[in-house]
Amino acid sequence: MKKVELIRSRCNPLLVDDVDTDQIIPARFLKTTGRAGLGAQLFADWRGARFDATSDARVLLAGNNFGCGSSREHAVWALADFGFEAVIARSFADIFRANALKNGLLPVAVDADVHRFLVATPSADVTIDVARATLILPDDEEVAFPLDPFARQCLTQGVDELEYLRRHETAIAVWEARHG
Amino acid sequence: MEPRTLPRTLFEKIWDEHVVAQEEGCPSVLYVDLHLVHEVTSPQAFAGLRARGLRVRRPEKTVATMDHSTPTTAGLRVLDDQARAQLETLAKNCADFGVRCYGLGDQRRGIVHVMGPELGLTQPGMTIVCGDSHTATHGAFGALAFGIGSSEVEHVLATQCLLQRRPTTLEVRVDGTLAKGVTAKDLILAVIARIGVDGGTGAVIEYTGTAIRGLDMEARMTVCNMSIEAGARAGLIAPDDLTFQYLERREFAPQLADWDAAVKKWRTLRSDDGARYDVSVTLDGNALAPMITWGTNPGQGMPITGSVPDARLAADEKALRYMDLEPGKPLVGRAIDVVFVGSCTNGRIADLRQAARILDGRHVAKGVRTLVVPGSHAVKKQAEAEGLDRIFLDAGAEWREPGCSMCIAMNGDQLEPGQYAVSTSNRNFEGRQGRGGRTFLASPLTAAAAAVTGRVTDPRALL
Numbered sequence: 173m174k175k176v177e178l179i180r181s182r183c184n185p186l187l188v189d190d191v192d193t194d195q196i197i198p199a200r201f202l203k204t205t206g207r208a209g210l211g212a213q214l215f216a217d218w219r220g221a222r223f224d225a226t227s228d229a230r231v232l233l234a235g236n237n238f239g240c241g242s243s244r245e246h247a248v249w250a251l252a253d254f255g256f257e258a259v260i261a262r263s264f265a266d267i268f269r270a271n272a273l274k275n276g277l278l279p280v281a282v283d284a285d286v287h288r289f290l291v292a293t294p295s296a297d298v299t300i301d302v303a304r305a306t307l308i309l310p311d312d313e314e315v316a317f318p319l320d321p322f323a324r325q326c327l328t329q330g331v332d333e334l335e336y337l338r339r340h341e342t343a344i345a346v347w348e349a350r351h352g
Numbered sequence: 353m354e355p356r357t358l359p360r361t362l363f364e365k366i367w368d369e370h371v372v373a374q375e376e377g378c379p380s381v382l383y384v385d386l387h388l389v390h391e392v393t394s395p396q397a398f399a400g401l402r403a404r405g406l407r408v409r410r411p412e413k414t415v416a417t418m419d420h421s422t423p424t425t426a427g428l429r430v431l432d433d434q435a436r437a438q439l440e441t442l443a444k445n446c447a448d449f450g451v452r453c454y455g456l457g458d459q460r461r462g463i464v465h466v467m468g469p470e471l472g473l474t475q476p477g478m479t480i481v482c483g484d485s486h487t488a489t490h491g492a493f494g495a496l497a498f499g500i501g502s503s504e505v506e507h508v509l510a511t512q513c514l515l516q517r518r519p520t521t522l523e524v525r526v527d528g529t530l531a532k533g534v535t536a537k538d539l540i541l542a543v544i545a546r547i548g549v550d551g552g553t554g555a556v557i558e559y560t561g562t563a564i565r566g567l568d569m570e571a572r573m574t575v576c577n578m579s580i581e582a583g584a585r586a587g588l589i590a591p592d593d594l595t596f597q598y599l600e601r602r603e604f605a606p607q608l609a610d611w612d613a614a615v616k617k618w619r620t621l622r623s624d625d626g627a628r629y630d631v632s633v634t635l636d637g638n639a640l641a642p643m644i645t646w647g648t649n650p651g652q653g654m655p656i657t658g659s660v661p662d663a664r665l666a667a668d669e670k671a672l673r674y675m676d677l678e679p680g681k682p683l684v685g686r687a688i689d690v691v692f693v694g695s696c697t698n699g700r701i702a703d704l705r706q707a708a709r710i711l712d713g714r715h716v717a718k719g720v721r722t723l724v725v726p727g728s729h730a731v732k733k734q735a736e737a738e739g740l741d742r743i744f745l746d747a748g749a750e751w752r753e754p755g756c757s758m759c760i761a762m763n764g765d766q767l768e769p770g771q772y773a774v775s776t777s778n779r780n781f782e783g784r785q786g787r788g789g790r791t792f793l794a795s796p797l798t799a800a801a802a803a804v805t806g807r808v809t810d811p812r813a814l815l
Contacts, residue, residue, distance in 0.1 A: 173419075187666075188666075188670065189665070189666065189667045190549055190550070190649050190667055192649070194779070194781040194782070194783065194784050195781065195783075198783055198787070199760045199761060199762050199763060199784070200433045200593070200761070200787075202392050202420075202762060203392075203421055203432070203434040203435055203437075203438050203440045203762065204395070204434070204438075205395035205437060205438055206395070206396065206399075207396050208500075217782070217783055217787060237549060237550040237553070237583065239514070240549055240550065240583060240649075241485065241580075241779060241781060242451065242484075242779075243393070243483060243484060243485040243499040243500060243501055244392075244393065244501075245393070245483075245501035245502040245503060246810070248501070249692060263550065265550070265553065265583055266554060266583065267485060267499055267500070267501060267554060267587055270500075270501060271501035271503065272502070274501065274503040274504070275503070289802050320379070320517065320620045322376050322377065322379055322515075333503075333507060333515050334400075334404075334503075334506065334507050334510060334511070336378075336509055336515070337381060337510070337511045337513055337514075337515060338510065338511060339563075340361065340372060340373045340381050340513070341511075343373040343381065344372055344373075344381070344383070344409075344511060344512065344513055345411075346371040347383055347763050348512075349409075351383075
């Protein structure tokens with residue numbers, strides 16, 4: 173996985189709550205066996221109306237419970253392939269958050285005040301400092317956001333989880349021997 | 353880990369047993385007993401293994417099936433080139449890596465969450481994962497079962513383990529007796545309406561109470577299946593005699609001498625008296641009515657006798673616009689175009705019996721397309737042995753081959769733009785059942801009642 177340290181961009185607002193992964197990438201595009209090129213279908217049915225596909229912002233600004241529904245990692249691949257490096261939202265669905273972190277797409281959960289501020293200033297740049305798990309707002313105010321310390325280490329060092337898991341080979345074999 | 357003397361919840365017992373390693377500040381390395389695989393979320397994971405030169409660590413703990421992209425038409429001919437390529441990729445991956453695959457033509461094939469339990473692969477106390485959010489279904493057996501992404505599918509293929517932070521626990525207690533015409537589907541829709549589509553985020557739900565105990569295994573699967581629609585990681589029900597009766601003599605359940613030992617162990621799988629949940633929610637099972645959703649997420653539901661609510665939130669307003677519904681008006685009586693009976697939520701034999709109960713001796717309303725799609729070949733065979741297929745066909749419904757079908761609309765079974773469906777599936781998201789399609793989620797009874805009248809109908813009037 174490539175290292176993710178600093179993200180600086182303005183926001184592309186998609187101010188809808190409970191955005192499910194069927195909207196992010198509709199199921200009719202899941203017949204692919206690869207993961208490349210899905211950005212072309214990102215928010216396929218919301219383009220123009222709710223999603224501005226002409227913006228070159230690399231941060232998506234969403235509402236509550238972003239990424240709910242299906243576990244399809246295609247949703248994260250589509251966002252990343254389109255060019256997004258982070259999603260700022262009020263909250264995230266669990267599987268989406270896990271998938272995002274494994275692909276270097278940063279889920280940044282913010283409180284209502286910060287969210288309101290960002291909604292009011294979408295064209296100003298925000299900075300996401302991954303190592304400090306800190307969001308720097310357009311007015312230079314710094315806001316900490318929740319980021320699993322293990323995930324943070326993986327992101328900033330470019331380590332992937334599978335390599336970490338494989339280092340536990342001996343413990344896994346011991347567990348298997350004990351449980352049959 | 354907590355000392356053993358402290359009372360533990362069912363979730364904690366299964367979790368503790370499966371922690372392989374736990375480093376300071378890191379997620380737990382959690383062992384996976386059963387890994388279910390399907391064609392949509394696995395190709396990228398197998399490709400990852402190849403790129404790293406890895407093998408599948410425990411192929412015998414991995415079972416694949418084909419369900420999402422498969423046709424449900426007689427003869428199972430795959431006409432879509434992309435779908436065919438996806439199915440062939442799964443077959444090749446399984447052959448190359450030594451994984452069992454119940455592909456097209458195999459009589460064990462079914463929707464992954466219907467197949468696992470009916471083959472006895474799903475057992476109490478297991479950890480079960482699948483690249484599919486409805487994996488929570490298997491929690492009906494007291495297994496810790498949850499959906500994962502494709503990267504995690506690759507992790508499990510390679511190591512039989514996952515990295516997981518310990519979730520919180522949420523008890524959903526439902527006491528009482530469900531009234532006539534009220535099913536497990538209505539119960540879970542009521543739960544989601546109560547706690548919301550993100551009410552279970554970060555948590556594993558344990559369903560408790562006399563109303564839950566009173567459900568048969570298939571009904572329990574319906575309940576656990578939709579745990580993800582409340583945002584939960586998983587849903588669990590402690591196993592009991594009904595669970596053991598269901599599993600006994602299933603193909604992959606413990607056999608003969610092993611059976612008694614297994615049951616003895618399974619009987620310990622319940623939350624201890626005094627065990628604490630992080631949060632508890634209670635619903636009165638006696639007060640539940642048939643439920644139906646009016647919006648575009650599964651939490652936007654109401655008793656079928658209710659009126660479409662006023663939009664309290666922006667999300668409600670957006671949903672009403674998409675569904676083209678007016679607040680304050682009842683849904684009952686509203687004309688519909690399609691009825692879908694099937695899916696991993698309601699595609700089992702008990703569900704088909706419910707639908708048949710309403711359709712027996714009646715006819716589908718003119719202009720309404722009604723699809724009945726069994727959840728597996730075994731379900732189809734059983735339904736045909738009971739004559740349910742005749743009831744459906746005589747009523748003017750379509751009796752199709754098993755698969756996910758119109759629940760996810762990847763295989764050509766889909767709504768046309770603007771159409772309304774009453775569906776026994778699990779998601780009413782915009783376009784979920786076909787671009788521009790509109791979904792009312794409900795039970796098999798309510799779906800069949802709508803098929804007969806061509807309108808949203810309280811099924812109790814037809815029982």
